[in-house]
Amino acid sequence: MHPDRVSQLSPSALAYLGDAVYELYVRTQFLYPPKRSHAYHQQVVAQVRAEAQSSHLQRLLPHLSEIELDAIRRGRNAANGRPRRLDPEVYQQATSFETLIGYLYITNPPRLAELFALLQFDSTPAT
Numbered sequence: 587m588h589p590d591r592v593s594q595l596s597p598s599a600l601a602y603l604g605d606a607v608y609e610l611y612v613r614t615q616f617l618y619p620p621k622r623s624h625a626y627h628q629q630v631v632a633q634v635r636a637e638a639q640s641s642h643l644q645r646l647l648p649h650l651s652e653i654e655l656d657a658i659r660r661g662r663n664a665a666n667g668r669p670r671r672l673d674p675e676v677y678q679q680a681t682s683f684e685t686l687i688g689y690l691y692i693t694n695p696p697r698l699a700e701l702f703a704l705l706q707f708d709s710t711p712a713t
């Protein structure tokens with residue numbers, strides 16, 4: 587996608603895309619060893635929750651470029667409305683994380699793969 591077109595996308599649109607890309611990535615991380623669908627689901631849900639995304643963002647921050655940090659700022663500023671169970675800061679960070687994922691998916695997939703490689707996933711299912 588041409589950079590001019592990317593800049594026309596709202597942070598919410600990038601977060602929407604990033605949410606889907608991230609969940610697909612997480613799902614692939616738990617395919618082995620094979621297990622029942624419910625176990626897959628529990629492991630994935632534990633990683634795609636806002637709290638986990640916020641934690642992943644904190645882990646990635648030292649590795650991000652200025653352009654990537656700008657994408658995060660745009661996502662944070664676009665985070666409006668949130669589930670009642672969440673702290674507003676956690677929700678903002680999760681939305682920022684998703685915005686970054688969406689932005690990199692469109693503009694620089696190899697860089698997205700580098701950042702994904704820095705993430706560590708807990709393989710124990712959520713309870």
